[in-house]
Amino acid sequence: MQENLNTVPVMAELFAQGETPEVLFWVGCAGSFDDRAKKITGALVKILNATGVKFAVLGTEESCTGDPARRAGNEFLFQMLAQNNIALMNGYGIRKIVTACPHCFNIIKNEYPALGGNYEVLHHTTFLQQLIDAGRLKVDGGSFAGKRITYHDSCYLGRANDIYEAPRVVLQVLDAELAEMKSCKSKGLCCGAGGAQMFKEAEHGNKEINIERTEQALEVQPDIIASACPFCNTMMTDGVKMKEKEADVKVYDVAELIAMAGGLIA
Amino acid sequence: MGIVLQVLFALIFLASLGLAGMKLWRIRRNIFLGTPESLNDRKADRWKHMTLFALGQKKMFSKPLPAILHGFIYVSFVIVNVELIEIAVDGITGHHRTFAPYLGGFYTFMISLIEVLSALALLAAIVFLARRNVLKIKRFTQPELKGWPFKDANLILIMELILVTAILTMNAADFQLQQLGAAHYPDTGKLFVAQYTSAVFSGMEMHQLEIVERSAWWLHILGILFFLNYLPYSKHLHIILAFPNAWYVRFTSPGAIQNMPVIANEVKTMLDPSATPEPVAFTPKTFGAKDVTDLSWKSLLDAYSCTECGRCTASCPANITGKQLSPRKIMMDTRDRLEEVGRNLDKHGSVQDDGKSLLGDYISIEEIRACTTCNACVDACPVSINPLNIILELRRYAIMEQSNAPQEWNMMFNNMENNQAPWQFNPADRLNWKNEI
Numbered sequence: 001m002q003e004n005l006n007t008v009p010v011m012a013e014l015f016a017q018g019e020t021p022e023v024l025f026w027v028g029c030a031g032s033f034d035d036r037a038k039k040i041t042g043a044l045v046k047i048l049n050a051t052g053v054k055f056a057v058l059g060t061e062e063s064c065t066g067d068p069a070r071r072a073g074n075e076f077l078f079q080m081l082a083q084n085n086i087a088l089m090n091g092y093g094i095r096k097i098v099t100a101c102p103h104c105f106n107i108i109k110n111e112y113p114a115l116g117g118n119y120e121v122l123h124h125t126t127f128l129q130q131l132i133d134a135g136r137l138k139v140d141g142g143s144f145a146g147k148r149i150t151y152h153d154s155c156y157l158g159r160a161n162d163i164y165e166a167p168r169v170v171l172q173v174l175d176a177e178l179a180e181m182k183s184c185k186s187k188g189l190c191c192g193a194g195g196a197q198m199f200k201e202a203e204h205g206n207k208e209i210n211i212e213r214t215e216q217a218l219e220v221q222p223d224i225i226a227s228a229c230p231f232c233n234t235m236m237t238d239g240v241k242m243k244e245k246e247a248d249v250k251v252y253d254v255a256e257l258i259a260m261a262g263g264l265i266a
Numbered sequence: 267m268g269i270v271l272q273v274l275f276a277l278i279f280l281a282s283l284g285l286a287g288m289k290l291w292r293i294r295r296n297i298f299l300g301t302p303e304s305l306n307d308r309k310a311d312r313w314k315h316m317t318l319f320a321l322g323q324k325k326m327f328s329k330p331l332p333a334i335l336h337g338f339i340y341v342s343f344v345i346v347n348v349e350l351i352e353i354a355v356d357g358i359t360g361h362h363r364t365f366a367p368y369l370g371g372f373y374t375f376m377i378s379l380i381e382v383l384s385a386l387a388l389l390a391a392i393v394f395l396a397r398r399n400v401l402k403i404k405r406f407t408q409p410e411l412k413g414w415p416f417k418d419a420n421l422i423l424i425m426e427l428i429l430v431t432a433i434l435t436m437n438a439a440d441f442q443l444q445q446l447g448a449a450h451y452p453d454t455g456k457l458f459v460a461q462y463t464s465a466v467f468s469g470m471e472m473h474q475l476e477i478v479e480r481s482a483w484w485l486h487i488l489g490i491l492f493f494l495n496y497l498p499y500s501k502h503l504h505i506i507l508a509f510p511n512a513w514y515v516r517f518t519s520p521g522a523i524q525n526m527p528v529i530a531n532e533v534k535t536m537l538d539p540s541a542t543p544e545p546v547a548f549t550p551k552t553f554g555a556k557d558v559t560d561l562s563w564k565s566l567l568d569a570y571s572c573t574e575c576g577r578c579t580a581s582c583p584a585n586i587t588g589k590q591l592s593p594r595k596i597m598m599d600t601r602d603r604l605e606e607v608g609r610n611l612d613k614h615g616s617v618q619d620d621g622k623s624l625l626g627d628y629i630s631i632e633e634i635r636a637c638t639t640c641n642a643c644v645d646a647c648p649v650s651i652n653p654l655n656i657i658l659e660l661r662r663y664a665i666m667e668q669s670n671a672p673q674e675w676n677m678m679f680n681n682m683e684n685n686q687a688p689w690q691f692n693p694a695d696r697l698n699w700k701n702e703i
Binding site for chain 1: 328518519520521522523526529533537553554581583584587588589590635638639640644645658661663664665666671672674675678679682686687688689691693694695697699700702
């Protein structure tokens with residue numbers, strides 16, 4: 001069972017066998033290389049296997065989508081990465097993509113079509129919602145009874161793509177109390193990572209953005225801060241550490257919470 | 267005397283309209299100094315967007331109290347301007363309240379409505395003045411509002427106070443004159459506000475009342491004509507431009523950055539020399555924007571539509587945490603620079619190099635670099651302005667034309683180019699995570 005849950009089919013191999021996956025899992029750079037984000041990747045893989053979703057990853061053929069380059073202003077670099085990714089995916093005949101990264105989600109969904117990359121792209125929170133709605137994913141939220149969860153909206157899910165409900169609907173299967181921060185949904189404050197800020201020091205100011213956002217989250221006195229983006233997750237985790245609250249407040253991705261509730265991860 | 271005033275009125279009225287028209291035409295010309303962008307598809311959706319966001323002011327209602335007060339001023343402005351038709355007819359023909367005998371009860375209703383709205387606008391203007399000058403709300407006292415913008419905002423509110431006071435005074439004196447049976451003052455019926463406020467003038471002689479009424483009438487119409495000519499210099503231009511700005515909104519996903527077809531083609535033929543380039547509608551003279559003329563005309567319309575309310579800046583994560591970036595300043599700088607380029611054009615007949623540009627002389631690298639592209643500013647704007655688009659175009663120029671990137675970004679670019687990830691990991695290790703789950 002455990003081995004099955006950890007199966008990670010690779011697209012090149014499936015393609016060689018003439019098989020087509022139901023969905024391509026776009027892992028993204030954070031999900032592939034960042035130690036914290038890899039746990040989110042793992043949680044999602046276990047959910048996909050547990051629910052019998054036929055998926056594949058591009059593995060070593062996957063490249064950065066080009067999001068930070070494009071947002072920093074480096075269009076050439078973006079175009080190189082994007083066009084290579086599109087050529088690769090079109091070559092495999094990819095139709096449907098799920099990803100745990102809102103930045104990958106946004107750019108593949110909204111910016112790749114102009115370059116000939118047309119796919120049905122789902123963020124994992126929407127995909128999880130669909131699995132729950134279809135009865136494929138059954139979760140016993142008992143272990144979260146009495147816990148207080150606040151959900152931090154990712155800018156690239158929320159304002160950029162109007163996805164506010166899916167992560168909240170998914171979180172509702174946990175028997176937890178959902179508390180909203182004072183600025184949430186379309187008014188949600190950025191974690192500070194977007195626009196390639198993740199990869200450089202912030203400009204001079206009087207506060208770090210992730211601290212401001214963490215303070216807003218801590219105001220509602222949560223046990224758990226739920227995120228749906230690996231970069232938000234890092235920012236909020238760092239923020240909680242800076243506020244010395246890591247003993248009381250945990251930061252988890254929505255997929256991790258579902259995998260925990262389903263007994264797929266500890 | 268009468269005919270002199272009629273001619274004077276006609277001259278002032280037409281000259282004011284003509285002058286304002288010329289200034290608005292000049293603004294239109296300036297806007298089209300921007301680069302082309304096709305934004306006239308999906309007409310049904312554009313009607314809907316304009317009706318909801320410009321006419322209906324939907325975004326204002328994220329703050330209900332200011333929305334209602336702003337609504338008082340806005341509705342009274344629109345309705346009062348309906349009365350302008352009569353004022354123009356009266357002024358030119360020398361009649362007084364030309365429509366009163368013909369419209370009867372409807373006339374009484376309309377004038378009463380204008381009175382009530384004027385009273386509400388008076389209240390709103392006082393609250394708004396207090397908010398700026400007494401309460402000193404943060405978004406009204408930030409650095410970019412120092413000087414002229416702060417005065418501009420107060421001037422508009424004071425002018426509004428004067429205009430509505432003139433209307434109320436005019437009607438009160440008029441009503442009192444009617445009670446005294448003055449000739450040339452037709453029966454308006456019982457005006458909702460004036461029937462009470464006319465008491466202020468009880469005891470005044472008829473000729474004194476006529477002076478008060480005429481003065482208020484002239485003050486009102488001259489005030490409106492002045493106001494019209496003041497608009498092109500003011501943030502208050504949004505009362506006109508909010509409509510086209512909402513109409514020409516970009517319907518692409520707010521998360522999508524505009525493609526650069528020229529670069530897409532270049533990369534396409536680099537990756538595959540046999541590939542055929544896509545047709546390109548417009549070849550820009552620079553990659554990204556250094557100056558206002560490198561920006562899309564829609565961004566320039568955005569700049570003229572900005573009313574400097576600062577909701578963008580109040581929602582900006584960089585600004586909230588004390589960084590220099592303020593999306594409102596981005597819009598104000600763009601307008602100021604465009605006005606400067608427009609004056610350059612007026613003076614020389616074509617735009618001459620003045621050694622200045624939007625990026626550098628108005629907006630600093632530090633400002634644009636602080637943006638997280640979170641779209642909060644875009645979402646917050648009540649008049650469909652997109653400051654993010656300008657920031658991104660300036661960033662493109664800084665990176666691609668000036669190679670002006672912080673060291674960490676250069677490292678990130680190198681990693682992305684060589685390792686296909688923003689960090690320095692071996693691409694061959696990209697799937698190693700599967701052994702760790």
